[in-house]
Amino acid sequence: PLPVLAVVGRPNVGKSTLVNRIIGRREAVVEDKPGVTRDRVTYEAEWAGRRFKVVDTGGWEQDVLGIDASVAAQAEFAIDAADAVVFVVDATVGATDTDEAVVKLLRRAGKPVVLCANKVDGPSSEADAAMLWSLGLGEPHPVSALHGRGTGDMLDAVLEAL
Ligand code: GDP
Ligand code: MG
Structure with missing residues (x-):
């Protein structure tokens, strides 16, 4: 079976946009409004000659759990089934409490994490990215x-983690 990469993070940080980049198609549903990915969706991808599966998350963002519990629940579920995780943070916003909650889950799970x-x-936002060293997940x-x-x-970093 192919290795599985889970893409997790808060609503609206760009998970589905990133998944579209990774799979090279316009398939994952991207919306300006959070909560549009209908379900966890798995796609096949290839990079540098290696094939793997990518799981987009974000389908339950507006359910009764509330945003924090919902993001955490989805992340936990996806992380569990994954060999490695891409944790997406919006660098223009910085780390939020919800992001910190996901970091705790990631630590507990002990799976390899690539921080996106x-x-x-553009180059002027590189400093925003560097701020995310504070999450303690290594290089942003x-x-x-x-x-x-x-x-x-x-x-390239994902392939090393998978
Ligand atoms: P998700 O809820 O995490 O899946 O986020 P989406 O992929 O649906 O994206 C949410 C919004 O952020 C959309 O309006 C995207 O076009 C926008 N977005 C995603 N990635 C980027 C990026 O790299 N730069 C900018 N400026 N906007 C982005
Ligand atoms: Mg989405």
């Missing part, structure tokens, strides 16, 4: 999922 500092659309990879900036370097 997303929405770094500056990425613009929207424009494709930095995604190759991030995927």
Whole structure:
């Protein structure tokens, strides 16, 4: 079976946009409103000649649990089934309490994590990405999922983690 990469993070940080970049198609549902990914969706991807599965998360964002519990529950479920995790943070916002809650889950799970500092659309935002060293998850990879900036370097790190 192919190794499984889970993409987790708060609503609206760009998880589905990143998944579209990774799979090279416009399939994961991207919306300006959080909570649009209908379910956890698995896609096949390939990078540098290696194939793997990518799981997008975010389907239960607006359910009765409330945002924090919902993000945590989805992340936990996806992390459990994954060989490695991409944790997406919106670098323009910085780390929120919800992000910190996910960090705790990631630590507990002990799976390899690649930290994606997303929405770094240009060099002037690189400093935003560097702030995310504070999460204690190692190097933040500056990425613009929207424009494709930095995604190759991030995927190189993913392959090392998988
Ligand atoms: P998700 O809820 O985490 O799956 O986030 P989405 O992928 O649906 O994206 C939420 C919003 O952020 C959309 O309007 C995207 O176009 C936008 N977005 C995603 N990635 C980037 C990025 O790298 N830069 C910028 N500026 N916007 C982004
Ligand atoms: Mg989504």
